Amino acid sequence: MVHINxxxxxxxAGYLFPEIARRVxxxxxxxxxxxxxxxxxxxxxxxxxxxxxxxxxxxVEEMAHDDTLQGYPPDQGQDFLRAAIVEHDFDARGxxxxxxxxxxxxGSKCDSGAVQEIFADDCVVALTDPVYPVYCDSNxxxxxxxxxxxHGSYAGLVYMPCTxxxxxxxxxxxxxxxxxYLCSPNNPTGAVMTRDxxxxxxxxxxxxxxxxxxxxxxxxxxxxxxLPRSIYEVEGAREVAIEFRSFSKNAGFTGLxxxxxxxxxxxxxxxxxxxxxxxxxxxxxxxxxxxxxVAYPVQRAAAAAYSPAGQQGIxxxxxxxxxxxxxMRQQLGAAGLTVYGGEHAPYLWVATxxxxxxxxxxxxLLDKAHIVGTPGAGFGAAGEGYLRLSAFNHRDRIEEAMExxxxx
Amino acid sequence: MVHINxxxxxxxAGYLFPEIARRVxxxxxxxxxxxxxxxxxxxxxxxxxxxxxxxxxxxVEEMAHDDTLQGYPPDQGQDFLRAAIVEHDFDARGxxxxxxxxxxxxGSKCDSGAVQEIFADDCVVALTDPVYPVYCDSNxxxxxxxxxxxHGSYAGLVYMPCTxxxxxxxxxxxxxxxxxYLCSPNNPTGAVMTRDxxxxxxxxxxxxxxxxxxxxxxxxxxxxxxLPRSIYEVEGAREVAIEFRSFSKNAGFTGLxxxxxxxxxxxxxxxxxxxxxxxxxxxxxxxxxxxxxVAYPVQRAAAAAYSPAGQQGIxxxxxxxxxxxxxMRQQLGAAGLTVYGGEHAPYLWVATxxxxxxxxxxxxLLDKAHIVGTPGAGFGAAGEGYLRLSAFNHRDRIEEAMExxxxx
Numbered sequence: 001m002v003h004i005n006x007x008x009x010x011x012x013a014g015y016l017f018p019e020i021a022r023r024v025x026x027x028x029x030x031x032x033x034x035x036x037x038x039x040x041x042x043x044x045x046x047x048x049x050x051x052x053x054x055x056x057x058x059x060v061e062e063m064a065h066d067d068t069l070q071g072y073p074p075d076q077g078q079d080f081l082r083a084a085i086v087e088h089d090f091d092a093r094g095x096x097x098x099x100x101x102x103x104x105x106x107g108s109k110c111d112s113g114a115v116q117e118i119f120a121d122d123c124v125v126a127l128t129d130p131v132y133p134v135y136c137d138s139n140x141x142x143x144x145x146x147x148x149x150x151h152g153s154y155a156g157l158v159y160m161p162c163t164x165x166x167x168x169x170x171x172x173x174x175x176x177x178x179x180x181y182l183c184s185p186n187n188p189t190g191a192v193m194t195r196d197x198x199x200x201x202x203x204x205x206x207x208x209x210x211x212x213x214x215x216x217x218x219x220x221x222x223x224x225x226x227l228p229r230s231i232y233e234v235e236g237a238r239e240v241a242i243e244f245r246s247f248s249k250n251a252g253f254t255g256l257x258x259x260x261x262x263x264x265x266x267x268x269x270x271x272x273x274x275x276x277x278x279x280x281x282x283x284x285x286x287x288x289x290x291x292x293x294v295a296y297p298v299q300r301a302a303a304a305a306y307s308p309a310g311q312q313g314i315x316x317x318x319x320x321x322x323x324x325x326x327x328m329r330q331q332l333g334a335a336g337l338t339v340y341g342g343e344h345a346p347y348l349w350v351a352t353x354x355x356x357x358x359x360x361x362x363x364x365l366l367d368k369a370h371i372v373g374t375p376g377a378g379f380g381a382a383g384e385g386y387l388r389l390s391a392f393n394h395r396d397r398i399e400e401a402m403e404x405x406x407x408x
Numbered sequence: 409m410v411h412i413n414x415x416x417x418x419x420x421a422g423y424l425f426p427e428i429a430r431r432v433x434x435x436x437x438x439x440x441x442x443x444x445x446x447x448x449x450x451x452x453x454x455x456x457x458x459x460x461x462x463x464x465x466x467x468v469e470e471m472a473h474d475d476t477l478q479g480y481p482p483d484q485g486q487d488f489l490r491a492a493i494v495e496h497d498f499d500a501r502g503x504x505x506x507x508x509x510x511x512x513x514x515g516s517k518c519d520s521g522a523v524q525e526i527f528a529d530d531c532v533v534a535l536t537d538p539v540y541p542v543y544c545d546s547n548x549x550x551x552x553x554x555x556x557x558x559h560g561s562y563a564g565l566v567y568m569p570c571t572x573x574x575x576x577x578x579x580x581x582x583x584x585x586x587x588x589y590l591c592s593p594n595n596p597t598g599a600v601m602t603r604d605x606x607x608x609x610x611x612x613x614x615x616x617x618x619x620x621x622x623x624x625x626x627x628x629x630x631x632x633x634x635l636p637r638s639i640y641e642v643e644g645a646r647e648v649a650i651e652f653r654s655f656s657k658n659a660g661f662t663g664l665x666x667x668x669x670x671x672x673x674x675x676x677x678x679x680x681x682x683x684x685x686x687x688x689x690x691x692x693x694x695x696x697x698x699x700x701x702v703a704y705p706v707q708r709a710a711a712a713a714y715s716p717a718g719q720q721g722i723x724x725x726x727x728x729x730x731x732x733x734x735x736m737r738q739q740l741g742a743a744g745l746t747v748y749g750g751e752h753a754p755y756l757w758v759a760t761x762x763x764x765x766x767x768x769x770x771x772x773l774l775d776k777a778h779i780v781g782t783p784g785a786g787f788g789a790a791g792e793g794y795l796r797l798s799a800f801n802h803r804d805r806i807e808e809a810m811e812x813x814x815x816x
Contacts, residue, residue, distance in 0.1 A: 003527065004679055005526050009685070011693060049472075069660075075426060106700070179410065293665065297705075
């Protein structure tokens with residue numbers, strides 16, 4: 001019988017969010033009258049701004065006509081979209097990124113899951129703990145780990161705990177690592193890395209000739225203009241960092257699927273022969289062989305996100321979600337809970353009361369208040385004792401949820 | 409310095425189509441007046457039928473409003489789309505496929521590149537020669553091969569030559585293999601597998617406990633109703649076959665990106681421990697961890713492809729491209745060329761005249777007739793001596809191209 005990829009059997013349970021969905025579905029089936037408020041998965045609730053919707057409809061109409069049909073999308077993405085990205089996300093902030101260093105994709109989940117493929121199996125991988133599960137699971141599937149222990153920590157990975165003691169900013173590893181996944185603003189803790197913190201990591205990566213895989217999917221939630229939104233705003237990053245960006249949380253494209261990855265030309269890896277190889281060349285080969293581009297109408301919608309009206313639509317939505325976060329911070333604090341995050345990120349990282357474990361508190365909130373969070377333990381061992389609450393919901397739902405928690 | 413995935417360095421040149429694009433761009437730059445006719449890449453030219461376009465625009469408008477916004481797509485695809493797939497692609501042909509065995513994706517290229525991830529590194533992979541390069545390259549990248557020889561054949565892969573001598577239908581391997589990629593109607597040869605041919609392969613796979621990876625992306629071009637359109641129309645396939653389907657070539661979605669993969673529940677693999685494992689479970693984990701679904705408006709458009717008006721639009725386009733193919737077969741034959749395919753597939757497989765090698769003939773046609781084909785050698789060693797011509801073009805362009813070839 002055909003042999004399977006045995007590494008899959010190391011994976012703990014299901015992927016986190018399907019597991020939560022299963023528990024919520026079971027609860028809803030048992031309590032059909034319950035009004036469940038979902039603050040679990042980080043999914044937007046506000047409609048996509050009109051400029052993006054109109055651009056997309058116009059592009060869809062073009063697809064109906066022989067003379068304006070767009071077939072297979074260009075490999076790395078439409079020129080018009082990559083030009084807009086360069087101008088607004090990088091040039092405008094004084095950052096050097098070239099159009100041909102950008103690869104448009106169907107989202108940061110796919111990119112951050114796939115990026116490990118261009119590296120050797122024996123790379124030492126460093127992850128923050130807690131961590132977005134895709135970074136971890138994709139490396140487990142690729143065989144870069146041993147089995148998991150009872151906390152869900154895999155042998156062979158270097159975990160960097162992010163706790164209240166270090167303000168949820170990871171300390172540098174004591175030894176050498178090859179690949180470092182960083183996410184700022186952070187999912188799940190909501191912590192944001194300062195310029196100094198990023199500079200320390202870039203210095204470490206340069207010294208150790210490591211590569212930083214920097215997930216900036218939540219950059220638009222940074223409210224302090226002095227904080228960097230791209231790792232390339234910090235000197236030396238082009239030689240050591242790949243960056244992931246997304247249209248999901250700013251433009252509300254969770255249901256449209258668009259993001260991009262930046263692979264600077266300076267980035268190098270080493271072959272077994274000793275030869276230096278451009279990582280850009282490897283990623284270009286991966287992207288053109290195993291991916292076939294993003295729908296033209298979606299790319300048109302993404303480009304419209306950079307128009308003045310598109311930017312205004314994004315700013316309004318970001319402000320709305322961050323007002324939610326502020327209300328949540330205030331109310332949860334008033335209810336006696338210890339809360340982190342929610343200032344430069346749409347996530348609140350709530351310490352579970354009375355030392356409850358996080359799945360117990362998840363079940364408790366679901367059962368008693370009909371509120372869905374995300375158990376911190378689902379993000380890693382150091383997430384134990386926390387619950388992530390998302391600010392992505394309608395105002396009345398946020399207020400209702402806070403009211404219910406206050407009454408508990 | 410970080411170690412790269414050395415297997416990438418085994419890959420021959422670029423992925424085939426970018427390589428062709430580079431040559432055509434160079435020619436066009438040197439001959440700006442030349443009227444180049446592209447019969448290379450198999451990309452549609454007729455606009456997407458109105459029912460799909462209208463459904464998509466309606467769905468895009470829903471995305472603008474809080475109360476109808478669709479966020480993250482459901483893991484395996486929208487229920488309404490999977491129900492339509494089951495009803496029209498399988499139930500209507502008396503085939504048993506369940507909705508939860510269908511995984512909606514962004515296209516067959518992505519699926520056929522990713523499917524190998526759930527299998528062990530030591531699986532023996534069998535490929536037809538010539539072959540769609542993604543099946544091959546994705547296994548090279550994963551390390552299931554040694555280096556390539558001067559013909560581009562990789563050590564460790566089992567090649568099954570498809571030649572005029574066997575009517576381009578692969579013979580069964582002499583020994584054991586674990587994974588078998590089959591594509592029917594075939595890209596690039598245009599050959600189609602009969603029920604008997606598929607039954608032989610299913611029998612082989614059952615005997616050898618192998619898995620067939622069956623690419624049916626071109627099934628709508630089958631003109632003989634007696635020929636199977638799905639491998640599951642042939643008895644015993646559910647225990648041994650995964651099938652890929654696409655909306656690209658029937659509904660014209662090359663620029664929208666939608667397809668699906670069928671993983672029957674009966675399919676098993678074996679873990680190193682000896683345990684039997686459902687391949688469905690493994691693929692579900694891969695799909696939910698490394699992919700994040702297809703845009704809701706694209707899924708609405710795909711569902712509309714199954715409406716009576718959508719089906720009519722598809723039938724008209726398929727008929728149009730197959731009329732092109734018939735014209736090409738007739739004219740190329742009249743010009744003294746030996747031509748295969750083009751009867752149940754939109755591809756013609758043309759023997760190069762006078763024993764020219766296929767890249768030479770490619771350059772010759774580009775230079776003398778300003779026509780772009782695809783060199784057979786790009787699909788494998790047994791493709792040497794052939795050129796693939798695509799019937800995907802406007803009628804006047806097809807006629808002009810045939811006229812130019814006749815005059816050569």
